[in-house]
Amino acid sequence: MDASQKASYHAGEAKGQIQEKASQMMDKARATVQSAQQSMQETGQQMKAKAQGAADAVKDTVGANK
Structure with a gap:
C-alpha cells in the first residue's frame, strides 16, 4: 500500500x-425527545x-352535581 492508499x-x-x-447521537436525541414527550x-x-x-x-359546593 502506498501513502495515497493508506491516506484513503x-x-x-x-x-x-x-x-x-x-448515528449514536441521533439515537440518543430521539430517546430524549421520546422521554420528554411521554x-x-x-x-x-x-x-x-x-x-x-x-x-x-x-359543582359539589354550589350543588350542581345533584
Missing part, C-alpha cells in the same frame, strides 16, 4: 467512525385530572 483507507475509516458516532403527556393527564377534580369540587 484512513479517511474512509474516519468517515465510518464519524457516521457511527452521529413526560409532557403524563403531566397533561395529571393536570386534566386535577382540573376535573377542582370542577367537581366547585
Whole structure:
C-alpha cells in the first residue's frame, strides 16, 4: 500500500467512525425527545385530572352535581 492508499483507507475509516458516532447521537436525541414527550403527556393527564377534580369540587359546593 502506498501513502495515497493508506491516506484513503484512513479517511474512509474516519468517515465510518464519524457516521457511527452521529448515528449514536441521533439515537440518543430521539430517546430524549421520546422521554420528554411521554413526560409532557403524563403531566397533561395529571393536570386534566386535577382540573376535573377542582370542577367537581366547585359543582359539589354550589350543588350542581345533584
